[in-house]
Amino acid sequence: MSAAVDAFSIVAIVAGLVFFLAGTVGLLRFPDAYTRLHALTKADNLGVALVVIGLLPQMDGVLAALKLVLVWLLVMLSSAAVSQLIARSVRRQERGE
Amino acid sequence: MTTVVSGVVALLLLWLALWTVIARDAFLAVAGFVVYGLLLSLVWVRLAGIDVALTEAAIGGGLTGALLLGAVGRVRGTEAAAWSERSGAGTRALALLLSLGVTMVLVLCVLVLPEDAPTLAPQVVANLPATQVGNPITGVLLAFRALDTLLEAIVLVIALIGVWSLAPDRVWGGRPGPRYVADPDGILAYLARVLPPIGIVVGIYLFWAGADHPGGKFQAATILAAMWMLVQMAGLTDAPRIDNRWLRGGVVVGPLVFVAVGLLGAWTAGAFLGYPLGWAKAMIVAVEVALMPTLVLVLALLLNGAPARSAEFMPSRSPDSASARSAGS
Numbered sequence: 001m002s003a004a005v006d007a008f009s010i011v012a013i014v015a016g017l018v019f020f021l022a023g024t025v026g027l028l029r030f031p032d033a034y035t036r037l038h039a040l041t042k043a044d045n046l047g048v049a050l051v052v053i054g055l056l057p058q059m060d061g062v063l064a065a066l067k068l069v070l071v072w073l074l075v076m077l078s079s080a081a082v083s084q085l086i087a088r089s090v091r092r093q094e095r096g097e
Numbered sequence: 098m099t100t101v102v103s104g105v106v107a108l109l110l111l112w113l114a115l116w117t118v119i120a121r122d123a124f125l126a127v128a129g130f131v132v133y134g135l136l137l138s139l140v141w142v143r144l145a146g147i148d149v150a151l152t153e154a155a156i157g158g159g160l161t162g163a164l165l166l167g168a169v170g171r172v173r174g175t176e177a178a179a180w181s182e183r184s185g186a187g188t189r190a191l192a193l194l195l196s197l198g199v200t201m202v203l204v205l206c207v208l209v210l211p212e213d214a215p216t217l218a219p220q221v222v223a224n225l226p227a228t229q230v231g232n233p234i235t236g237v238l239l240a241f242r243a244l245d246t247l248l249e250a251i252v253l254v255i256a257l258i259g260v261w262s263l264a265p266d267r268v269w270g271g272r273p274g275p276r277y278v279a280d281p282d283g284i285l286a287y288l289a290r291v292l293p294p295i296g297i298v299v300g301i302y303l304f305w306a307g308a309d310h311p312g313g314k315f316q317a318a319t320i321l322a323a324m325w326m327l328v329q330m331a332g333l334t335d336a337p338r339i340d341n342r343w344l345r346g347g348v349v350v351g352p353l354v355f356v357a358v359g360l361l362g363a364w365t366a367g368a369f370l371g372y373p374l375g376w377a378k379a380m381i382v383a384v385e386v387a388l389m390p391t392l393v394l395v396l397a398l399l400l401n402g403a404p405a406r407s408a409e410f411m412p413s414r415s416p417d418s419a420s421a422r423s424a425g426s
Contacts, residue, residue, distance in 0.1 A: 070295075077291065084284040 005057045012054030019047035033090040037083045044079035048072055103143060110136055123176055127165040134158025147311035148234040151303075155319035163326075163400055229378035231309030238313070239381045243370045247355045250388055253395045254348060261339055263403040270340030273401035279332040289331030296324040304389065308378075314385050318392030325397045336401045344394065351391030355384050 019042050026039020052072040059065040113136065117129035134157040141150035172179075221233055221241060228240040238246050264271075279285045300320040307313030328334050337344050358380055362371035372380045 074295070077288070081284050081288040 009054040009058055012050050016047045016050030016054060019043050019050065023047060034087060037087055041079055041083055045076055048075050106136065106140060106143070110140065121180065123169045123172065124166075127162060127169055130165065131158050131162035134162065148232070148313065151311060151313075151316040155316045159323065160319055160396060160400070167400065167402065227374075227377065228372075228381065230381060232307060232311065232313075234311070235307055235313060235381070239384060240372065240377060243355075243359075243384075247352065247359065247370070250352045250355060250391060254352060254391065257348065257395045257398055260399060260403055264405070268404045268407045270338060271404040271407040272338050273336045273398070273403060274405050276335050276406075277330045277332050279330065281332065283331075285331045286333060289327045289333050293324040293328060296320055296327075300324070304385070307385070308382070314388050314392055318389060318396055321389075321393045322397035322400070325393070326400055329401075337398075339398070339404050344398075347390040347394045348398070349391070351384075351388035354387030358384055 023039050023041075023043025026042070027036050030036045030039055049072055052068050055068060056065050059068060110133065113129055113133040117126050117133060120126040120129055134153055137157065138150040138154040141147070141153055218233075221237060224241075225231075225233055225236045228236045230236050230239075300317045302317075303312040303320065304314055304317035305312075307317070329336055339345075359370040362373070362380075363369045365371075365373040
């Protein structure tokens with residue numbers, strides 16, 4: 001049973017890391033700020049989500065697991081808000097305002 | 098494997114430090130500094146210094162980064178002119194020699210350290226039960242080295258007075274900076290409505306957990322101050338007038354209570370800042386509770402900066418006058 005749980009964790013975390021890798025490659029290779037933001041949010045949302053899902057069965061206690069979920073929700077909230085703000089600021093600069 | 102990771106992180110830290118120093122653009126240098134702070138807090142986690150890691154992330158990366166970003170915004174206009182002035186070869190050679198000298202002395206200091214570094218950790222652990230707190234960091238900060246923490250709190254208040262005294266006479270007692278303007282239906286205003294309730298709970302939790310687990314008043318105060326700043330930056334509330342009596346009372350209450358507890362110790366326990374037997378935890382909690390408003394207010398007001406609008410002046414709400422500091426729309 002524990003081997004199966006560990007295997008689940010490893011698969012989920014590795015899948016999450018793939019999103020981080022893809023997000024980093026996108027950040028470095030994509031041509032403009034909007035597409036770079038698009039790449040980054042994949043790492044923030046899906047990457048962190050999969051790592052958190054992978055770590056959940058490894059936590060001792062429901063409270064620690066809930067804290068981890070809270071961290072994920074906070075990361076999602078802040079990354080969504082910050083990428084909106086960055087995109088707006090870029091658009092304003094492009095318009096020359 | 099972990100050695101490889103540590104080595105890579107150490108190299109990254111050195112590279113970031115170098116990059117921060119040689120970056121030509123002040124904004125890029127500050128961005129590098131913030132990333133450096135976050136990476137440094139990872140290093141502290143690796144060294145099992147969770148308290149230091151939290152403080153580094155909150156104050157080193159977050160708060161100092163925000164202060165430096167504010168400074169970058171202020172010097173932006175004169176940055177190009179400053180770069181065009183090149184100092185003479187002699188000055189630069191002297192600066193290089195001085196930096197190398199300081200580095201050499203530091204390297205020598207580290208090299209001559211005895212193999213078993215001198216430590217007071219065993220004594221702290223042996224005497225920690227007397228303080229009735231479970232987190233040795235809190236024990237050191239508020240019992241064994243309480244004097245350092247008291248002076249730290251006083252230094253913060255003095256720093257705030259220093260910032261305030263940069264204000265011209267005509268705006269003394271007024272509000273700092275232009276009022277932030279943001280789209281009331283925008284994402285920043287949304288974040289400033291959703292995040293503070295969570296942030297306040299997390300801040301109070303960190304504060305309370307600090308007695309027995311990593312955490313404490315400094316990290317908690319930074320989070321609470323950040324929540325207040327977020328609400329200000331979203332334009333939902335204005336920066337406070339610095340002549341508000343409640344505000345000033347909140348700024349000084351921490352050091353005042355700390356000194357009072359210290360004097361009480363001189364009377365009941367025979368030493369300034371000594372705690373009478375069995376009362377240590379109660380005294381420590383009292384000091385920490387009193388320090389909270391001081392830290393939150395001072396950290397947020399340092400970010401707010403010197404007063405720039407007189408108390409009578411009604412701030413213009415047109416986006417033009419404040420676009421330099423509007424953060425959202």
